[in-house]
Amino acid sequence: MSAATRYSIPAIVLHWLVTLLIFVAFPLGVYMHELPPSPTKIELYSYHKWLGITVLMLVAVRVSWRLTHTPPPLPSSVAAWQRQASAGIHGLLYVLMIAIPLSGWLMSSAKGFQTVWFGVLPLPDLVEKNRELGKLLTEVHKILNFALLASVVMHVGAALQHHFIERQPFLQRMGWNRGHS
Numbered sequence: 001m002s003a004a005t006r007y008s009i010p011a012i013v014l015h016w017l018v019t020l021l022i023f024v025a026f027p028l029g030v031y032m033h034e035l036p037p038s039p040t041k042i043e044l045y046s047y048h049k050w051l052g053i054t055v056l057m058l059v060a061v062r063v064s065w066r067l068t069h070t071p072p073p074l075p076s077s078v079a080a081w082q083r084q085a086s087a088g089i090h091g092l093l094y095v096l097m098i099a100i101p102l103s104g105w106l107m108s109s110a111k112g113f114q115t116v117w118f119g120v121l122p123l124p125d126l127v128e129k130n131r132e133l134g135k136l137l138t139e140v141h142k143i144l145n146f147a148l149l150a151s152v153v154m155h156v157g158a159a160l161q162h163h164f165i166e167r168q169p170f171l172q173r174m175g176w177n178r179g180h181s
């Protein structure tokens, strides 16, 4: 597949790296939230926050790369409504990949827990300690994650539909070299 119809290597690497980190941070978030208080729960909360802040950093790099490197054009066979839907979902995914870690960081600050990235780099508290705000941001973090889940299902569903139903080499655009020649 020619470079003209494929994302650049940095875009492909960042896509799959951020996907992997989110696919770990999400179930870890759900699991740790349900645990009774214990040293293990506190440890898992740290790992979750380290993953989340790493996602935020990588997404910042990704957005800068995306704004300076035009993605390959969609195949001409893609319908106008599919182009709009794809642009909409991609935009929403970028907003959520920034808003979710930010809401987590804000929530931790409001709950009085400083985030120390990988236990070595203390990050500034973005807001003063505030119990009510902490509760509100916990709900915001949860709701944004449900929106992420719905967007990822639509995103993956569309990619698989294009690739396996419409037989268009969509997965190759993002570096997956199996399937159509």
Ligand code: HEM
Residues within 6 Å of the ligand: 022, 025, 026, 027, 029, 030, 033, 045, 048, 049, 051, 052, 053, 055, 097, 100, 101, 102, 103, 104, 105, 106, 107, 108, 115, 138, 141, 142, 145
């Ligand atoms: C893309 C990155 C992230 C994803 C996908 C994510 C996902 C989640 C999910 C699914 C939950 C469980 C929500 C629930 O069941 O109520 C959760 C909880 C939590 N997250 Fe995140 N999160 C991310 C980043 C962060 C960051 C950066 C922080 C803090 C620096 C953070 C702090 C927390 C905390 C403290 C909880 C537990 C809230 C509670 O006790 O109710 N998250 N996260």
